[in-house]
Amino acid sequence: MESKEKPLNIMFVSHTYIGGSFVVGSHHLARELLSLGHRVLHLSTSITPIHLLQMKKKSVSDRFKQWININKQDKNDQIIHCVPFSWVPWKLAGRIFQKTGINWFVRCIAFPSVTRMLANHRFTEVDLLLIDQPYFVGIERYIKAKVIVYRPTDNYKDILDDQTVESAEKEIVSRAHGIVATSDPVFQNIQKYKPELPGIVMENGVEFEHFSTAGAEPEELMHIPWPRAIYIGAVDNRLDMEAIKQLAEARKDLSIIVIGPHLPSSSLSTSPNVHMLGAKPYSQLPAFLHHATLALLPMSNHAANAGRSPMKLYEYAAAGLPTVVTATPELLRRTDHFLYFYKDKQEFIAQVNDVLKKLANNEISKSKIIHEARKQSWEAKAEQLLAFGSSLGG
Template sequence: MNIMFASHTYMGSPFVVGSHHLAREMDKLGHSVIHVSTPLSPFHLLKYSKDRDIQERFKIWRGKRPDVHPSVLNSIPMTMLPWEIAGPLYKRTKKNYMLPSLKKAMRQKNMDSVDLLLIDQPRFVGLEELIKPKVTIYRPTDIYSKMTGDGSIAAAEQTLLSRVQGLVSTSGPVLSELLPYNPDIPTLLLENGVEYDHFSKPAAEPEELRDIPGPRAIYVGAIDERLDLKALHLLAERMPELSIVIIGPVHEGAKSYFAGLSNVYLLGAKNYQTVPAYLQHCDIALLPLSNHAANAGRSPMKLYEYAAAGLPVVVTETPELLRRREPFLYFYRQAGDFPEQVRATLEQHSDKETVRQLAKRHAWDSKVESLLDFAQNL
């Protein structure tokens, strides 16, 4: 098939998201795949000198950066208006002035038409009418309207769900949030998966870890308002014998917040290819979630990535994660309970191979099979 993803995150970003994995697996199966992410606009040039992410996106637009997966076309198009301007206009007029032309990308892949369009980014509303694919599926990965506080996103999602042929949700709360827009639409609940072989294949201990004493607890991901920094700080205070390794882009606020704690190691962002080595040489993984609205509908890929590396995970209770009943997840409710749950989980000495096998059934190839079966039935 000719398949197009309309995603929120470009391939090659510091964050590897579900659409990247799905695109790669579909390409492996012989499908022709274009991965399009949120467009650039002339307004982005105002931030160009200070924003590394925007600089990288312009490189991809100019064709100056090789594709992550050579046979998947990684497209960042150019448009006139960013969503910050186009969104409010869309809410009033139902016309999306952010929509880019994708004719050039389709010519590059010799696509005369699109069989399957998967929209992860609601800002692409209207693309389904522009491209006219045989089947369009909306695949939200978060409760975007609550996460952003942007009313124009809710308007975009309402329109999308009146036009698309299917809704694929990565979590129960996301499905519950959106289904009222179109209660009769065919749905599939398909949680995010894991690149199992990548995370389970044994890797040498990174030199950076060698001087960090054990036991080691690790968090990998964004350091933003969705992460409970207070819980991590409390853990470091109450368990000074535990080394807490944090991998992800570090801002000055985080550095100052943990400045007085000698057992917290902020290692910065790491290439996706090297992350398994860091995980495999730690003892336990952490996912302390804040009370931010975005966390209610999250389907964190890192849970299964942690598990594929053999790590039990201490995580904040959410209805979605409790629903999954994964044996390698150890829950706590309040920040004050976090250190005790970490201590108890460490004392259990979970068998790493058992944990890995629990993650294996969530490999991306099985997720793709379920998704394509759903699309074929539409």
């Protein structure tokens, strides 16, 4: 990598496209690196012919639009974000890769090819290549990169329930110059493939200015009584929905607000004091947080939860919210003072009661919580990432 005075070509090979419902770490890092004066290209998971059958989904149609416009963006003051097209889906390509070491998910990227796309955007040479999508194993062969960093954000084998991912990660690590993991369990899981490889744990951060700024109370909240406990995120098998239901039953005076995509048939919707508001634009999330009393993150016993580095914790904190969260070794390691841990459903209810009591007695300082969140800004994370990349040479 070159000196700080010269803008770098930095490329993300990521799992989540820019512009959708989910704003993930690679998006935040890309934004901050761009603001530091570097050129940034963000490549996310390819669409395939299978996706043509799912065009009614907004996320799929959005990705097709980005693929169609893949060559139409190259402004120095913007992130270049690309969704490629591959003829072969990973479900098939992964099984073939496991047996042959050849990844047709990457080899069959077309219209344009990887090399043509990079040439179109003047990324024929890349100073720092950051890979967090193992499906793209082998793409580094097509990229002239000075430094390659594998940046896993989860224990993918567990979260995706996909055994082929393990083979992909081993191959990526064998070619990488370093590892940046978002939690210690994820780091330990990856480092075992190449123990001598340099690496750091860099937890997910927060867009502090965005989440610390209060907005007007959203209209959807105006009819919901106080106190309010809020959860923002996916409603899937990583969320302990039974714990939320038991809390709703035990504290009928507590309004529980759930923001995030969910099925209409979700079992949570049967509780009268649980308010399922659905997914909201990222721009609106701070307004919901600033009009809540406390935050919740009840995690199920899903294997992937052990390695999670939830961005929402510091987003909650930037809004000054104490958070009741499942105790995991990773979160306990961090010693964040705004987190109130529990181990079982009974303790979950007890901790919520305790936090509400402390808030009523002014025993919890929201300003101190906000101060803790400020230290986890994405700007600081981007600078840490650059420093680590520079230490790897190239």
